[in-house]
Amino acid sequence: MATKKKAQQRGSTDLIKEFQDYLLVERGLSENSIFAYSYDIKKFLDYLQKFQKGKAVGVVTSDDIVAFLKQQQEMNISTRSRARELAALRQFFGYLRDEGRVKVNPADKVEPPEIRRTLPDYLTVDEIRSLFTVFDENDPYEIRDRAIFEMMYSSGLRISEACAMKMSDVDLDNLMIAVRGKGGRERLIPFGEQSKQVIDDYLTNSREVILKDRDSEYLFISKKGESLNRKSVWRLLKKYISRTGITKTVTPHTFRHSFATHLIENNADLRSVQELLGHLDIATTQIYTHMAASQLKEVHRKHHPRG
Structure with missing residues (x-):
């Protein structure tokens, strides 16, 4: 069991590394953006491991992503951060779809959380x-x-x-x-x-x-x-x-x-x-x-x- 868990963790690490290379080479994103995307994807993969019995990335559904975002909300993660997490998942599964590893992007059908725009301060x-x-x-x-x-x-x-x-x-x-x-x-x-x-x-x-x-x-x-x-x-x-x-x-x-x-x-x-x-x-x-x-x-x- 421990060996299987280590293999899954190693597989997740390799997948994130491949995604990072894609963001750098194909998308030309900055180091900060790549770090932010990677952080959010790792958080989702950890969620699959702990709360979805190690569910494989290739069979993730929209419902899984919705459940993940709901859990984030219950943990008082801000609306803006959850919107960013969804954006990262769309990029990640879009990459996997283009690579032929998944047939559809499950994040495409997930509605982003509504971000309430606060009015900025100004001087009279x-x-x-x-x-x-x-x-x-x-x-x-x-x-x-x-x-x-x-x-x-x-x-x-x-x-x-x-x-x-x-x-x-x-x-x-x-x-x-x-x-x-x-x-x-x-x-x-x-x-x-x-x-x-x-x-x-x-x-x-x-x-x-x-x-x-x-x-x-x-x-x-x-x-x-x-x-x-x-x-x-x-x-x-x-x-x-x-x-x-x-x-x-x-x-x-x-x-x-x-x-x-x-x-x-x-x-x-x-x-x-x-x-x-x-x-x-x-x-x-x-x-x-x-x-x-x-x-x-x-x-x-x-x-x-x-x-």
């Missing part, structure tokens, strides 16, 4: 204003920091997009920036006169001071004359938030949420906001309509006699 207009009053206008580094946060808020940039921005991406005369987003997709985004003044201040009174006698193609540069990295920007933001009375959790991405929410609150159409954010799917942008509606409900609750 008053909170944005209060944040932009805490910077020292005589410190070249704080002038730089105000400029990067101003650009992130005024144009809805991801932190990676702001850090990667080059001098050649900024058109101060026409108040436009070129942004390279996810997948290398480029989009043009306008910014306002107020943002131009902040960027001008940075270029005139800060950037050259930080660079000294060095050169850099990047717009926002570090003390070493290199492009700012995301961890540094996050650390700086925490410092400035601590100077305000803002108590909510604020991350660099909060500027992007605030940008989109304020546009929607001021009646910008959804398609335009989608284009400005660089979302491929408008469903991703629609969350900001929910955020705006949530804000309106709060105003009604606070100020209406029957709220």
Whole structure:
């Protein structure tokens, strides 16, 4: 019996290794993605061993996968994690089907758990204003920091997009920036006169001071004359938030949420906001309509006699 169990475990290990090779060579997935898939598949194979009497992979049914996901739910595994596990199983059995080891993919017929999208935090207009009053206008580094946060808020940039921005991406005369987003997709985004003044201040009174006698193609540069990295920007933001009375959790991405929410609150159409954010799917942008509606409900609750 022990010998049979060891043989099954060895077979599972070999199968996972083959699947890992497929994900790397055929799918070109990252090391982190391969690790996540492998972890979920191993969890399912262990489930078959312990709770399905060592059932062979080749005879697994949709009901087996449903039972596994139900057990995960009973163990308080999050909805998002269970959805990821199902996605991993679809990839795994899809690979086995293509290899001729199973006739059908049993995971295809399993409905994914519904993921409730939570509304992300954003800053109100008053909170944005209060944040932009805490910077020292005589410190070249704080002038730089105000400029990067101003650009992130005024144009809805991801932190990676702001850090990667080059001098050649900024058109101060026409108040436009070129942004390279996810997948290398480029989009043009306008910014306002107020943002131009902040960027001008940075270029005139800060950037050259930080660079000294060095050169850099990047717009926002570090003390070493290199492009700012995301961890540094996050650390700086925490410092400035601590100077305000803002108590909510604020991350660099909060500027992007605030940008989109304020546009929607001021009646910008959804398609335009989608284009400005660089979302491929408008469903991703629609969350900001929910955020705006949530804000309106709060105003009604606070100020209406029957709220």
